[in-house]
Amino acid sequence: MKKILILANNDIGLYNFRKELPQRLLRLGYDVTIALPYGEKVEKFKDMGCNFIETPMNRRGMNVIQELKLLIQYIKIIKKIKPDLVLTYTIKPNIYGGIACRSLNQKVIHTVTGLGSVFIRDLWIKKVLIKLNKFSFKNACHIFFLNKDNQDFYKNIKIIANQQQISVVPGSGVNLKEFQFNEYPNNEKIKFTFIARIIKDKGIEEFLESAKNIKDKHLNVEFDVVGAIDEDIYINKLKEYEKLKVINYLGHRSDIQAIMKKSSCIVLPSYGEGRGTVLQEGAAIGRPLITCDTYGCKDNVDDGYNGYLCKSKDYKSLQNSIEKFINLSFEEKKEMGLNSRIKAEKEFDRDIVIKSYIDKINKITKML
Known part of the structure; x- marks a missing residue:
């Protein structure tokens, strides 16, 4: 043997x-x-x-x-x-x-x-x-x-x-049998979900800054942050942003699929990934993606087809991508989600x- x-x-x-x-x-x-x-x-x-x-x-x-x-x-x-x-x-x-x-x-x-x-x-x-x-x-x-x-x-x-x-x-x-397609949610609010370890290199700074600016202009959006805090500087920072009602911090979770199903869009503004598994899982479930045009991230998104690409380490670029998504009709958002699943089946x-x-x-x- x-x-x-x-x-x-x-x-x-x-x-x-x-x-x-x-x-x-x-x-x-x-x-x-x-x-x-x-x-x-x-x-x-x-x-x-x-x-x-x-x-x-x-x-x-x-x-x-x-x-x-x-x-x-x-x-x-x-x-x-x-x-x-x-x-x-x-x-x-x-x-x-x-x-x-x-x-x-x-x-x-x-x-x-x-x-x-x-x-x-x-x-x-x-x-x-x-x-x-x-x-x-x-x-x-x-x-x-x-x-x-x-x-x-x-x-x-x-x-x-x-x-x-x-x-x-x-x-x-992605195991496509475990991560099955789920109908796009018709939420009252547009929910953007950040799922990653809470460290600078995952783009948490840019996500928080974008969320704060967008919250000042749009009432129909929510920003969820999911993941364990791996850099202590973010313990108080996340509490502060939650107190200001900019984000909901959900902590480390094992029910990632359930969280993704409730999400309108998965956001990972990472500075670089191996291949961004959370993005591939989000695509498999049928969710649009927003991520950076950097290695390991950009391969998961065809810009404008199943999500948007933004510049790395640039909160204004991320904010622009999020606002573009907000301005889409429900049917356009839903189509992006379907496109994500198609891409997942072909490539992931x-x-x-x-x-x-x-x-x-x-x-x-x-x-x-």
Whole structure:
């Protein structure tokens, strides 16, 4: 039986966005082991038939001792499992999993899920990460990117070589059976919904500023903010805007589909995404989208067809897009929602993504 080892940083993300891959691998007869920090979805992976190895990590910190411990853990796990192929997701598993695989001459497929805040901002650590990525990616069997901009960025800074096997998939895709089309809501008020972690790079500043200005002019609109606060500066700021009745802050929620169904339009003015899964999910449900013309976001919207694109880090541009949407008739808004679903079925179906992975995995392991 061929063995697959999956390295990731979070059980929830792996389960919500990629569970179909281990399911398909198990059905094909692979032995699948998942190594990541323990969390609420781990038991679901076990019930599925996956083996599990708890692998603690600090997802955001850069403590040298902790990073070395993670690298050593990966080396030990690979030596113990002796997998035929390793799959890695997100920055730390890509880097340290890649270094471990290279040192052990282990076959590996990396997935670049996004650039992350470190690459968006010009931080000193960016130079260190570029060097680590270059080393860890050098001998990879294949590298998947979620958008072409990220692929081009990695090529331009020479993290990957021109001769390396690379391809672009449409994010993690959407399970269209789980995210079914829902009729466009005939709300009394036009509801704009921001769904993301509450950090600057997701465009929360621009969303709040636009909401404040629009609320002064339009009485028939609502602005909902959904997501956990990951930067403390926004704890009081969201309270302040809620007190002023600019927004409704709904906090971290697990019932995202229910929230999307009540929404008139999903808004994500992010500075950059891997592929913007929340936008793809909103499209699948049949909601118009407003997002930025930046990497990982712009691929989800055909401007004027299923939503609008605005400039990144520009609240006036975002405000203009929101006001354009407000001025549409109900039928025009409804048509945009239908167009979102059509685009989701053509481009965002998770089966497209899973097939790409299975084809590469089978080829590398020579199982089929």
